[in-house]
Amino acid sequence: MADEETELSEKQKKEIAKWFLLNSPSGEIQYVAKDVRSVLKDDNAYNLAASEAFPIYNKTHMICLEMPGRLGDVLITSFAELDENEYLDPRTAQVAMVNHIKQICTEVRPASDEELPSAYIEEFRCALDAEVLKYVSEAYPKGVCSVYCTSGKDVEGPGSDFELVVVISATRLSPQNFCNGSWRSTWHIEFKDELQVVEVRGKMQVVAHYFEEGNVQLDANHECSDSTIFQSPDDIAMTIANIICHHETEYLTTLQESYSNLPDNTFKDLRRKLPVTRTLFPWQNTMQFSLTRDITKELGIGK
Amino acid sequence: MEAALGLMRRIHPKHSETALSALLSLLPEHSSDLLSQVDQPLQVLCDIDTGKEFILCESPWSNKYHPPLEDGPTPSSELRKLEIEANDIFAIYRDQYYEGGISSVYMWEDDNEGFVGCFLIKKDGSKLAHGRRGYLEEGAWEAIHVIEVGPEEEGMAHYCLTSTVMLSLTTNEESAGTFTLSGSIRRQMSMDLSVAEGHLCNMGKMIEEMEGKMRNSLDQVYFGKTKEMVCTLRPPAELVQMRLPDK
Secondary structure: OOOOOOOOOHHHHHHHHHHHHHOOOOOOHHHHHHHHHHHHOOHHHHHHHHHHHHHHHHHHOOOEEEEOOOOEEEEOOHHHEEEOOEEEEOOOOEEEEEEOOOOEEEEEEEOOHHHOOOHHHHHHHHHHHHHHHHHHHHHOOOEEEEEEEEEOOOOOOOOOOEEEEEEEEEEEEEHHHOEEEEEEEEEEEEEEOOOOEEEEEEEEEEEEEEOOOOEEEEEEEEEEEEEEEOOOHHHHHHHHHHHHHHHHHHHHHHHHHHHHOHHHHHHHHOOOOOOOOOOOOOHHHOHHHHHHHHHHHHOOOOO | OHHHHHHHHHOOHHHHHHHHHHHHHHOHHHHHHHHHHOOOOOEEEEOOOOOOEEEEOOOOOHHHHOOOOOOOOOOOHHHHHHHHHHHHHHHHHHHHHHOOOEEEEEEEEOOOOOEEEEEEEEEEOOOOOOOOOOOOOEEEEEEEEEEEEOOOEOOEEEEEEEEEEEEEEEEEEOOOEEEEEEEEEEEEEEEEEEHHHOHHHHHHHHHHHHHHHHHHHHHHHHHHHHHHHHHHHOOOOHHHHHOOOOO
16 A cells, blocks of 8 residues: 555645544544644645635534623624624624634724624614523533524615524533533524515534543534514514524434434344343354354255 | 554544545555554455455555465465464354445464464344344444464463444434444453363454453443533433423
């Protein structure tokens, strides 16, 4: 395999490094980065890879960064992205400047009027944010959430459609226990003015990694949808928060069921705990099997 | 090398082949170390003469002991006899525990007057293959047991077993979404045993015990830890349930 060694080009090294970085489990990219750097032995290629991979990783993993000045946390998501290094925090109406590779927020500036939704939209967004925040703080010990307007942010009043997106992200890192995990959910809420309905589409993604003397990972995801009628900002906020709570609670229950089906159903299709005979294999009596084989051979039967 | 193994411990098991070949291209000088310490998925081939399926053993023994190699060592006639017997008996063992699947056993003499046995099992437990109960959308179990047997001394022999299990299982139901658990673990066990009952009996018992322990540990510890993590992220709190509206 190593007979014809050809030196990899810088571009190939960069691609390999980027692949490893993008495939880092939740919360582990910095560890992966350290190892990748040391196997790559090429800082140029590494730096190129890191500058491309970190922003993508940070957004897909919806990482949460602390803003300076006790402003709270900002979520790094594609919905919040104004610029590659600028992310809007709608709750505080601040824009966070982000260093992707260090995974820190370096400074903040107030968002401009053009970057924020109209007063009409903001009323819906703000009410929903308050309800979701209440739900998340009760349901997730370390959950962070944000509500964005992803279309129709300049709508001034009734008569037009718009869309809000709720993002919930909870990460638990416990490297000393060799265990990390994250729960991410994204809820698209379409306000359809003409039909006077609100369509809700949710996607939940749960991952966990346990790696003490091994490497075992859980990947679970689920999509669902629901709808309700158009109501006043406060009423619709409460209804939507309840819809989200209902679906997420239900999903958690099905996850637990998947786990409880493992030992006796699912796992059994891979390997049984005990043989079909329900007793340990008779290794000391394998002569009987050998005899059978000899006989079949002698009689010229069998395969 | 340490960093390479660190990466293999983090990268998702479904990507382990890609990760390994990337590392091999970056670290050609460590290729034999990498191949011996990282297990790759087992490959199945069909024997043209007998029409039987067998498992090709790629890592960590590919270079040396792979049977199709022209210059690969072939076991002595005595060991070959044991190899044939082991294949037959192990197939019965495999059928009793796996209700399907494929197994292959390879043996060869080593440099220390002993020999090595390599016991391989591959099972596709998906509902379209050998999944008897039909629960799995996708399900793969691969076990590699390499057992080094030392020379016989006063009726005793030293056995050193290294086992790897790689598995992945996916269930997919409309109401529950996709649920996948995958991973690999490796364990070692050494024993000094009387050869009175024969090597095959000793090796078989050790493998059976090891597989049982590993299955249990995957089920209870590894899967259990990921479940614990889910419940830490979003505890199944009664409080939240009570807040549920009439919906």
